[in-house]
Amino acid sequence: MDIEAFYEQNEARRESAEIEFGSEWTDKEDNEYELSWVEATGELYLMVEPHAHVTEDMFGDFRVSSEPVSELTVVVIGKVPSRAALEDLLQGWETAMPEENSLAWLYEHLNAPA
DSSP states (O other): OBHHHHHHHOHHHHHSOEEEOOSOEEOTTOOEEEEEEETTTTEEEEEEOOOOOEEEOTTSOEEEOOOOGGGOEEEEEEEOSOHHHHHHHTTTHHHHTTSTTHHHHHHHHHTSOO
16 A cells, blocks of 8 residues: 555554654565554554656756655554564664665564564
8 A cells, every 4th residue: 555545544653653663675676665663553564665766957966756655655564562572573673674685584573483
């Protein structure tokens, strides 16, 4: 679903604090994802952004195209009841995120026995 539909489904999401756990997670195809946690619902979600187009104008400045909200896809990948539990679960994410196919590390941690 797109990011706007995600928030429309549950207004608690829109009004809640969110904590981002990096925006450079990658899959096997090198797509980039942002990982966030919604405090009010406990939802951990990935948002994938389409690749932005970078262009250079006649003055040599670089411009990054902004993508429509409808192209920001959200997938809820789990529920974690508290920030402390989430930080325990994701311990080491800062080191893992820049690695190739870092989503594999993330899924491994989410599916590890408690």
